[in-house]
Amino acid sequence: MPHPLLILDGGMGRELLRRGAPFAQPQWSALALMQQPSAVADVHRAYIETGADIITTNSYALVPFHIGEDDFRTQGNKLARLAGELAQQAVRDSGKKVRVAASLPPLFGSYRPDLFDAAQAPAIARPLIDGQAPYADLWLAETQSSTAEVRALHALAPHDRPFWASFTLDDEHPAKPPRLRSGEGIADAVATVIDLSADALLFNCSHPEIMADAIAVARAALDAADSTLRLGVYANAFCAHDADEAALPANDGLDDIRTDLSPAAYLALAQAWRAAGADIIGGCCGIGPEHIAALAAWRDSETLPK
Template identity: 60%
Template sequence: MTNAGRITLLDGGMGRELNRMGAPFRQPEWSALALLEGPDFVRRAHAAFIAAGAEVITTNSYAVVPYHIGEDRFRTRGQELADLAGRMARQAVAESGKKVLVAGSLPPLFGSYRPDLFKPAEAQALLKPLIAGLKPHVDLWLAETQSALAEAREVAIALKGDGKPLWFSFTLEDEHPDPARPALRSGESVVEAVALAKELGAATLLFNCSQPEVMGRAIDVAKAEAARLGLSIKIGCYANAFPPRSEDEEANGTLSDIRTDLDPKGYLAFARDWQTRGADIIGGCCGIGPEHIAAMNTALR
């Protein structure tokens, strides 16, 4: 089922775009360094994605966690930096004059791609300042690059009673994928992710920060399971441009290579396939820039 004309476009990868723009950018702070040393770069990056056609932009709060900015800085400035990330996104929307939603990014709390590092007993203390800082500025919550169901469950606990739409986005196993059983990096299945989305009342289920080759099958399975459960939910994806990642490698642990075949034309070919499979929402993750969003804005509508 092709969703011609009904695709909602997300933005692309903020960290790589900031780096490309010449914003302050280094390890371990990653994209959070721009908030610390050059927040106007963040506003300008958002503006570029909006100009390209993004209808939802995501706050630059992905790296506002102890893993990137350190425990002491997070404790003293975490909420402040989350607030700044929200303000930069909201300012970019206001200046654009367009109807664009702001998604509050709630990232992996202990390192991306590593469900084995997740510490549920510590999750609420880390989510609290992120949510408090972002809440005045966002239209919806995006728990993104979640590697395991337990991560998403803790987000839902932290947001209980909030009232804003909750979007879950899971990162998929893409080193040795099983087409018959698409799975999260934890090994839990996409079918289980759909069941959790229903249980927790999520408005949208996405897949992100994985190779585009594994997204189509995940969309198929998610849509079929949602239909079986009688669940009305938006489903989509935003892939990265990385080569395969090993199971012991953390996202943003190093500055990874970007695939040369995933230029705007190459990425658009995947996006057309996702649209044909019935995806409601499409965007880009690491290595996908405004030029990719612009190509999809032209072609998918």
């Protein structure tokens, strides 16, 4: 029996930018948390109002890679706590049964498995975990490029609540079957989450067109292991690069957002992910409240009495 469909929220950073909130590189979404936290609360409220079952804290950029060593040392824990407070307050204000996923981001930069340093990981992860612990209904290690970093975060996070691991896929050099940005295969991701007794395996911050294959491979591997682990997807809306065009390095600029991913178009992709075995679906960079509203309406139609 498939799990009921859960709807995540959409992207935070690009939604802040769209609303005119403070937003710049290298701080990304952390800048609004520092300068205009009310804007972060507004985005949380928008996703709750449009039907998200789970919202994610705005802690993704609270790492030295984005806010710098000095600000991280002096403000990292405080900002992580604020990110948790804002999300939980938005839930309380809504009166809805919405859960808060505490974001545990790539500690050394997005899409950079080569920068992972296991020895330095605890010093960066601990302030984020400690700051968000009072507010987290679950931990979401997201946009992870390698299994090694997921293992490190899982070892540090308290095990008194669910732990979800979400990997980003190599969409610059897509392979069949898909692979992580570290070069590891989907089977490696599945084996890792099973070994850790994690509660969900997801794929995020990659082009939506490669997600169905990843879900299908993961579902087959989970079925072979007799696992009922939840599977999820939340894709980004970044434009694909031409074969002769290099992707922008993180912090060097902003990738363009696609204009063809309307709520209806994204919903059609999501329905394919559901058919492939996904039961948690949301959006990443460039996917906004209007997309989540379409997903939530579809979820509600799934649960109507037949």
